[in-house]
Amino acid sequence: MLVVLLKREGYEATAVASGEQALLELEQRSYDVVISDIRMPKLGGLELVDEIHRRGIATTVILMTAFGSIDVAIEAMKRGAYDYISKPFRPDEIVLVLKKAEERERLFRENASLKQALAERRKDDEVKGIGGIIAGGKAMAEILRTTRKIAEYKTTVLVTGESGTGKELVARAIHDLSPRKDMPFVAVNCGAIPETLIESELFGHKKGSFTDAIRDKKGLFEEASGGTLFLDEIGELPLGPQVKLLRVLQEQVVRAIGSVNDEKVDVRVVAATVRDLGTEVREGRFREDLFYRLNVIQVHLPPLRERPEDIQMLVEHFIKRTNVKLGTKTEGASPEAMKVLLDYTWPGNVRELENTIERSMVLSDGARIEMEGLPEKLRENRDRIRQTLRSGELSIKKTTRIIEEELIRKALRETGGNRTNAAKILEISHRALLYKIKEFGIE
Ligand SMILES: Nc1ncnc2c1ncn2[C@@H]1O[C@H](COP(=O)(O)OP(=O)(O)OP(=O)(O)O)[C@@H](O)[C@H]1O
Ligand SMILES: [Mg+2]
Numbered sequence: 001m002l003v004v005l006l007k008r009e010g011y012e013a014t015a016v017a018s019g020e021q022a023l024l025e026l027e028q029r030s031y032d033v034v035i036s037d038i039r040m041p042k043l044g045g046l047e048l049v050d051e052i053h054r055r056g057i058a059t060t061v062i063l064m065t066a067f068g069s070i071d072v073a074i075e076a077m078k079r080g081a082y083d084y085i086s087k088p089f090r091p092d093e094i095v096l097v098l099k100k101a102e103e104r105e106r107l108f109r110e111n112a113s114l115k116q117a118l119a120e121r122r123k124d125d126e127v128k129g130i131g132g133i134i135a136g137g138k139a140m141a142e143i144l145r146t147t148r149k150i151a152e153y154k155t156t157v158l159v160t161g162e163s164g165t166g167k168e169l170v171a172r173a174i175h176d177l178s179p180r181k182d183m184p185f186v187a188v189n190c191g192a193i194p195e196t197l198i199e200s201e202l203f204g205h206k207k208g209s210f211t212d213a214i215r216d217k218k219g220l221f222e223e224a225s226g227g228t229l230f231l232d233e234i235g236e237l238p239l240g241p242q243v244k245l246l247r248v249l250q251e252q253v254v255r256a257i258g259s260v261n262d263e264k265v266d267v268r269v270v271a272a273t274v275r276d277l278g279t280e281v282r283e284g285r286f287r288e289d290l291f292y293r294l295n296v297i298q299v300h301l302p303p304l305r306e307r308p309e310d311i312q313m314l315v316e317h318f319i320k321r322t323n324v325k326l327g328t329k330t331e332g333a334s335p336e337a338m339k340v341l342l343d344y345t346w347p348g349n350v351r352e353l354e355n356t357i358e359r360s361m362v363l364s365d366g367a368r369i370e371m372e373g374l375p376e377k378l379r380e381n382r383d384r385i386r387q388t389l390r391s392g393e394l395s396i397k398k399t400t401r402i403i404e405e406e407l408i409r410k411a412l413r414e415t416g417g418n419r420t421n422a423a424k425i426l427e428i429s430h431r432a433l434l435y436k437i438k439e440f441g442i443e
Pocket of ligand 2: 104
């Protein structure tokens with residue numbers, strides 16, 4: 001009766017005679033919905049629900065209950081059945097339940113596909129990075145997330161980190177991801193302009209305002225109008241210009257040198273520095289009020305030695321890029337070379353890694369970057385152990401000390417300096433580790 005009814009409603013329907021047959025059928029073909037009795041010989045409705053669940057069959061189960069067995073139906077729903085319908089029922093009742101189930105199914109699928117799309121996009125960002133920023137590990141992924149989030153607001157951002165950690169890259173990404181992306185991105189290195197010219201560079205000047213001012217000059221704030229002004233090395237800005245900059249940030253107006261009028265400006269400011277501005281403030285080289293004005297949001301880029309998990313992906317990225325740039329055909333780094341790259345501490349951070357890769361690609365003639373093609377200083381650590389082993393030194397004490405020191409340095413690098421975790425990896429006590437760190441003079 002149900003098959004006839006459902007077919008008339010436009011469904012495809014198959015009838016089977018028992019719970020066991022239903023399972024066989026469900027294994028063969030996929031069904032959107034199962035409509036089942038509860039009381040059946042051998043495999044009952046409840047067990048059928050359990051079995052469908054256990055076998056991981058994706059389908060929606062609707063149970064038909066006789067009058068008086070509603071408790072069982074509720075139990076079935078607890079176990080994962082979708083709904084129940086009491087017998088006897090009218091045709092439109094069963095159609096209504098099916099329509100509801102379909103709607104739920106549609107929402108499920110939509111939700112699943114949206115989630116997947118979102119996950120893929122996230123993975124994409126993390127792998128390819130945004131604005132060419134490679135993020136292999138958690139730390140950089142978090143920075144990318146922050147970058148994406150803050151990009152859309154006009155707040156001032158202060159990007160900090162050692163030289164070569166990618167501050168400028170992040171500043172550009174903030175601009176590229178912002179609603180201002182089609183307006184200018186103007187970068188200025190505050191440390192590279194002579195003190196006497198900084199103010200006129202930033203704010204512009206009027207003809208005749210000083211000896212060399214032979215015509216009106218637009219300032220960088222005006223050039224960046226509607227877009228983003230990147231104040232690189234802001235820590236180098238002398239105190240005088242700092243006062244003027246603070247006023248621009250606070251009042252959103254610029255007054256060119258020699259002018260009597262304030263011009264309204266709409267510019268987002270991103271600043272970067274390798275210095276610790278907190279210290280600069282304490283030592284009187286940087287204005288505290290300007291520091292707070294700039295430091296609304298801070299993005300700190302950790303040094304590369306604290307995120308070795310980024311190295312492999314960066315190496316691959318730089319190899320690909322250099323291949324395009326120089327027409328080389330390097331396929332990758334040998335496992336040995338990669339190990340050396342992973343072990344090095346990279347004082348010059350990503351920029352040093354980038355230069356190292358490019359240099360070794362130019363110098364090598366093989367398809368791979370080999371350990372021998374890497375600069376001496378990268379190989380030093382490994383060579384120290386090798387040399388000791390090769391030197392004929394037989395003292396276990398001396399040799400193990402060198403190996404111990406290497407292992408400890410490595411464990412500390414891998415744990416980002418976390419001594420508790422490093423001790424665990426090294427399988428020594430925390431106290432022993434602290435003692436050895438001191439003994440070897442590791443910083
Ligand atoms: N996460 C990254 N993914 C890809 N390339 C990166 C990444 N970080 C840095 N780089 C590259 O490393 C180089 C240095 O980056 P950038 O110029 O942004 O550093 P910086 O912090 O501004 O350094 P400095 O303080 O010396 O100016 C650039 O060529 C940049 O493209
Ligand atoms: Mg820079």
